[in-house]
Amino acid sequence: MAEAEKFGAVTVPGGEGQAAKIRELTGGRGVDAVFDFVGAAPTIALGAAVVAQRGSLTVVGIAGGEFAWNFFAVPYGVNFLSTYWGTIEELHEVVAMYRAGQIVPAVEKYTLDNALEAYDKLRDGALSARAVVAPHA
DSSP: OHHHHHTTOOOOOSSTTHHHHHHHHTTTSOEEEEEESSOOHHHHHHHHHHEEEEEEEEEOOOSOOOOOOOTTTSOTTOEEEEOSSOOHHHHHHHHHHHHTTSOOOOEEEEEGGGHHHHHHHHHHTOOSSEEEEETTO
16 A cells, blocks of 8 residues: 555555545545455455445456345446456557556566565565566566
8 A cells, every 4th residue: 555655546444444434535425436456255345335326346356256236235327347457459558558657567576486485475465566486587
């Protein structure tokens, strides 16, 4: 979250009352766009709890979470969708942004000898970036 705040994000710590705190920050309205990059049941439920009417809840993560949808589970008019990526046009846009320096991925590199360390950090939620394991990282 500290890394996201460096780029101007407003963050809310996880835990008890997180959805209420997010709604409070938006004056009770909720957020227009939710992107769930985890895709676990608790994160999908949080997204549904904070999305605004006519907002969008997009689940990108593939952690296998389920969400018991019904008409009253999300606010009126919410676009609830899942995607592993996007369109080919969006991919071209993202690549162009990367080339222009607008996207700078945070990467921690590990050699094959240290692959277990990378896995342990991933499991423990201790990675502050994407881990890349390569023979000569």
